[in-house]
């Protein structure tokens with residue numbers, strides 16, 4: 001909600017909080033949505049989005065170019081038979097060749113595609129066990145804060161031209177703090 005509206009709502013809540021519990025609940029819901037919007041800055045950064053595309057191909061670089069060499073997700077999101085992602089992507093970044101790496105490097109399944117989705121759509125599908133790999137909220141929080149593919153986005157290594165890839169915005173420790181605060185505040189999704 002716009003700043004002014006929030007200020008007015010906040011002031012009204014301050015007056016009425018002791019009388020109307022729902023006022024406090026509404027305030028914490030909008031706080032929770034704000035926390036998700038801070039997380040969203042990271043989710044749609046190319047370091048995350050390049051592995052969460054809507055199509056069949058991973059993407060590369062800050063411009064999200066189609067992957068070169070041309071690559072498809074294959075049946076298991078691990079690349080086509082005979083050309084699995086881990087043929088090239090090792091367990092760690094390889095500075096000499098510019099190939100990024102982390103354990104179990106592969107593409108997020110189609111149900112977890114974030115490209116061209118609104119913050120609310122991304123949030124709801126991330127919390128939907130039918131689309132998020134059957135994860136509970138606690139498991140999603142665990143994944144966001146501890147998973148190695150997620151963590152790679154803060155240590156993305158050098159690209160093929162020898163230039164350092166831009167890491168995800170917001171330091172990792174701060175991102176983890178925001179994710180935990182979002183969970184605690186009820187894990188609300190924006191509209």
Ligand code: HEC
Pocket residue numbers: 042043047048049051052105106107108109111112125126127131132133140143144149150151152153168
């Ligand atoms: C190298 C590719 C890769 C990168 C980079 C990557 N992911 Fe993913 N992501 C995956 C894969 C694969 C899965 C599916 C894992 C599973 O189901 O166990 C996934 C699943 C997820 C999920 C599970 C729920 C869902 O619906 O999406 C979240 C949350 C997530 N990633 C967050 C992130 C964030 C945040 C970043 C960037 C900071 C990121 N990922 C970067 C490959 C990647």
Ligand code: HEC
Pocket residue numbers: 046047050051058059060061062067068069071072073077078079080083084085086087088089098099100105106107158159160161165
């Ligand atoms: C034949 C080797 C090869 C295969 C197989 C391969 N990749 Fe890559 N990949 C590369 C190279 C090389 C780069 C670095 C490109 C650059 O820095 O411009 C790269 C970069 C990427 C990036 C870019 C990271 C970023 O944010 O810039 C992603 C994402 C990616 N690959 C995902 C995958 C996935 C998922 C698979 C399997 C479906 C896969 N790759 C299969 C060679 C490969």
